[in-house]
Amino acid sequence: MEKHIVVIGGNAAGLSAASRARRGNKNIKISVFEKTENISIGACGLPYFLGNMINEKEDLVAINAETLKKKRNIDVYTGCKVTAINRDNKTITVSSCNGKEDIRYDSLVIATGASPIIPEFADVNTEGIYTLRNLEDGTAIKNYIRKNNVKKAAIIGGGLIGLEVAEQLSINDIEVTVFELSPKILGFINDNYVQMLLEHIEANGIKVLTNNGIQDILVEDGRVTGLVTTKEEKIDIDLIVFSIGVKPNSRIAEDAGLEIGYKGGIVVDDYMRTSDKSIYSAGDCVQMKNIITNTFTYVPLGTTANKQGKLVGANIVGENQKFRGILSSQVTKVFDFYIASTGLTIEQARNNGYNPVSISITKNDKASYYVGGKENHIYLVFERTTGKILGAQAIGSESVAGRINVLVAAITANMTVNDLNELDLVYAPPVAPVYDPLLIAASQAIKKVNK
């Protein structure tokens, strides 16, 4: 009988696994079951879809089912919800596809992703209350905005996605308020940089309320009209988008008796196998391991999902690849500011038993005399005794992304601030000062090592 690889979930991790498995083996059967009607959605593009930078939803689709069948011989079943994994007889139960059906697998990949967290008092069936996780959400919000001529939106949660949505709605002439329950937005960024970003966002017309969540939603005729903040203030609002985080879709794994770990993520080994060696898992539904601390974390990102999925596909067809872990590297752009980070915050470093210290520098991203230079602010977290780099954050022009990526490589390679200081980085007036901001940061950091 032909070997059958079954994948639950038709997005980054699932399709990467399926495609990579096919590349490694032409003679197996590969089936993907996706509960929604859409597959291969570039979910990170959804804020820009809302903001009308992207008008056709097809532009968010990396590959469609027809192409997957034709070019890669992968069978994709959309609108098919997998309701159970039956490990004893190695089948999954699929509902709502063509009725109910049990399907045999030899290897199973759980790539069920994650679901947005919403508070109990919010009913997503109310018109005007949304999360933004998939194409259906994006389309619904867009339609709602158009139909109801939305003027005032509330974004609940001041993380990266919340800010991206805020920016995009704002440039579409919607008055936006961001509500953040904790004392600051972007909890993983140092206070000074958050303050810079905050001022920039507010100068662009977005209101940000920190220490301020919402405790209730006001509804009239089945539609949102306002909200009540945790400070008891009533605010008129036409649209609410929740962006307070996601939780792994690990229920089906848990029900099947697979081991569940940090924040509900499915436990996998370095080869991305679950506690059942016939079952792999990848993407936003698994717990992750931090490369620096070797401890578990949960930072679901598209980059990780793609890498893990690909690795699962390779291992299913007989390779033996290990996933090294993550650095929680992140970046976004909000108006003219780019903000990026990797590795540990100083608090995380402390909590993991390091004796960390930090520095921050500000430097132009071009030679001082070269027209058009913009500031880069770079913040390093490193070990006081050894200078080992533990984390980095940056805010400023687009070039901060590349500079944080240099630090991704540096941290992965266990470099110290001394090693960073010696890097033979490229220089020409149009792209950097003769001492690159990274080298300035390193030289400042060196002064704090061993003191």
Add this chain to the structure above:
Amino acid sequence: MEKHIVVIGGNAAGLSAASRARRGNKNIKISVFEKTENISIGACGLPYFLGNMINEKEDLVAINAETLKKKRNIDVYTGCKVTAINRDNKTITVSSCNGKEDIRYDSLVIATGASPIIPEFADVNTEGIYTLRNLEDGTAIKNYIRKNNVKKAAIIGGGLIGLEVAEQLSINDIEVTVFELSPKILGFINDNYVQMLLEHIEANGIKVLTNNGIQDILVEDGRVTGLVTTKEEKIDIDLIVFSIGVKPNSRIAEDAGLEIGYKGGIVVDDYMRTSDKSIYSAGDCVQMKNIITNTFTYVPLGTTANKQGKLVGANIVGENQKFRGILSSQVTKVFDFYIASTGLTIEQARNNGYNPVSISITKNDKASYYVGGKENHIYLVFERTTGKILGAQAIGSESVAGRINVLVAAITANMTVNDLNELDLVYAPPVAPVYDPLLIAASQAIKKVNK
């Protein structure tokens, strides 16, 4: 008697050494002798000074003599040519300062830089024939252009500086032809990328003649009127700028019996000491060591001069820092294209006994649906058997600089293409596709390892 540190040369390497030594020791005497009237010139800005992006020559000066005296207690003597190093009695002979004088040193730093190479038939005293190495050159060329209403310029040499000058003259409405004796411009870049750049340059109105040097210069009334190419063609020209490379100013070191190495560069050990342990040397006058091959090379760059100078300053006051070597990392912008490289070319890799292979990929620098994305072309050289990364080149949007810098870190850390493939690089639609161009390059490279 107060310890006396004497520095020959008042630019990047010399002043870095002087300043760093002062930071390490407040109680020594530090004197810098500079043969020109200007110190601390950002020489890499000279093309942009020519092109009128920079109008005041002061903008090219990082620090002046007065500030060096006041803030760092460093005595700077400009217009003072050092004519000899007398190692037996530890003095230098200075001429043309206040007559002739012998000055005692305890530690000496030779930071004499490099001089432009010009062919025998070119007389730089002829009006209209220039090199571009220091502020005097830049000012002279600017004055000449203005006074003579220059319409047609020849740049001799298609290296980075030649191209920068060509761009800057061209955007100032001068008709520019670049003459390159070898078969291609930018010899350290692969043929395909050179071809792309060439088409871009020519589309912007610059003529590039390869396999075409010049063999004679036509002069009337002491002023340039034309040139004769190595193909015997006569071309009318108002201005000639030689940009065919530089040679180390090591004569004074050689005369003093110090060891001279690769391409005439002064030999230094890892601590930047010459063959006389009281004498250090740094910057464009020394031979350098390639980090990958551990062989000698000569790629004089401002970044290296600054790093080496700083290290010399530290070692003079009792530290014990080693200079790791260079990767010959380079970058520039020519019109809309940025071009960058680091490490070995495939030919260099071969010549150093590696079994190298290369790949090249093209990928947008933003998510496909994000407005404003531009292409990045990335070329990797790596070892066939191990995948160890040996070199990289890139051409495209400004972000290639940051991507090459990631590879600088990767090469320095001895990473393989597999390691590169695993890097947790930042991702958001405004700064990268979900698979960063670097990861795409890595995944393509992996397929060629061990084959």
